[in-house]
Amino acid sequence: MKLGLLGGGYTVLASGSGLRRVFADDELPASPQLQPFQVSLPVPPEPKEVVGGFTSTDCSDFTGSGTRFFQIVEEERSVQIHPALPATPIWGYRDANTSSAWNFVLGPTFKVRMNEGGVVVRMTNNLPAHPAGFPDPLRGFGVNRMTTHLHGGHHPSRSDGFPDNINSFFDDNKTSRFHRFVSEPGQSYDYCYPLLDPGFSTHEADATERPSTLWYHDHFFDFTGPNVYRGLAGFFLVFDDLDTGNEATGLMLPSNKFTSQGVTNDVGPFDIPLVLQDK
Template identity: 30%
Template structure:
């Protein structure tokens, strides 16, 4: 990566679709990959009987009530704990949860009204909480070495990473040896800036940002992927008066949908190919799953292939791809004759678009969120509408279904103008251009394989990029295989893909961009929120754990 390449306004205007020598080389090396299907990783096969689709009602995550309100701020409390729950009918599964449920409880908040969430860790390993999509001060952003350790962790036996308040829980094993994914063989580093707390930690979110669907999840270094897989994920919705006044579908006709894939072992537990199932000592997954872990069961809000009864009316669907590595291309199909229905996209990762965009299908990469409106009044009562994944096959092609149950009055609307507060950033405002290559490669003295940014695996002690507060920059990204690239703290606009215009679903303000195999892209962002240490990384969670993460320092 080129850190801090200064550009004149004329040079910036001349960038256009040109990606420079680095990106051209990356595209040449990855050209053959561009024809591969949109799947990354290997699929686990469940060892228990799986239910027929569209039998289980869609659960709606509960909305968490604040435990206190003081000084114009709301305070919440969440306990991270292990529970046994029924995900597959008749099967008991152990989960790591926020508040005892998967997904965790939804937090609903108002724009500009601060929220403090006290997390208590009663799990057997350290945790870190990241509010994905939040404009959050660095101290509460969930840096991977800012651990909340369980009681007695520093007194635990051999292999217990961490040393109480000194923050020695920081470590990094990003090697990918050719005969098994032993990441413990890679780089190991102590992070002198880590802030470790015992049992509890307060995370404060100012929420001075556009209304949007955010989500919170574990972000512990080297173990993010298995922790999310076990259940550490939940939704956070930010609202404001301007959005409320639009007349969009609301109440029971606004549905949050966290889509995620999982696999189940013979005893009903969640199957995952960890080298260390205790998630204590040895990061990594077995070699066949190094590119990402896929499950053969599609869950929506924690239920397998659920069904939801709807009125013949408009519905707002707040969609999150909460999968570790699985990509989706979502479409709505009539279960009877197979016809597909169009739908409206009204929002992206960071809130409402300027105006609605019509789609027949929608690609959704891990960690991306899309705000959709589906008009079920166009379908006869009794119709079963399947939400399908056109990238899936067999059981993984089905996601969930909607049954149009009754005629009903509908006063909702979708205005042609949805938002007027999108940032007015321009390419010519950029003071700097940076190049980043997201690729597999070799790293470390042993020459082990890893997922790398700019040829380097993540090191918490190294500053990879330094930006000035208030600066606007163009970032040029190139990938070898699928990489959903997430930028902490700041949203961005997608300027181009492969030197051409962005795709229709790229509209609006994003915080995660799905780079397809061999693809290049340009994004435009401004660092005008907070100062401090942040991250950008691939949100294929296995890639992230295996080194595809970098430090961003805002000064």
């Protein structure tokens, strides 16, 4: 007999053995019972820097001798999440300059330092084509129009991952100017991350507001959640003279292997970013 109680996505029913919760998806097959801890923790490596860089007209005001350049692709791939399960199709980021298979759900783990020239990241949308603006017809959710947001970063507005393209007006005649922030399949977009102290654009830099553990993800209007669930996310770790990445210096926080200005820190890794996802 239904008690008429509904909340939190389930109904409370009475039965001979007492109350039980009936969820909206009770008719779906139960998740398989799996043996845990069968594989090592997957930790996506750093992307490989593009030797010699590349020309980025959109980021020319924020590049210099110390700027590092990276190329990332957004793609559909299959990842073996557990050895007892078939590979799972996902959407995810991958380093365009690696020759090996990218067997990770998450994208590359960026490890960068403040005030060393910043980075330029070219994102290329290699997702399969389907009617723009409509969910993926094969799985019912997610849209293949990409715009990337570096969550918690301080950077030029054009690199903030606007959720859609916009038209703006710059004169008294209200002349419209189109701004493309969204990449359709086959298109690329350059993101400028100067990695300067917050307030750099107004000459009021504030080192107390420096970022640290950040993450990047798709940011398309109305579909950020579904696209991130598909796998479009990754870590972006920022170091400075306090959080140096070497536990023998600065605040002596756990070490994290990375290379800065040609010097490689080989201690660790003991600072390992973790993300929990239901797949």
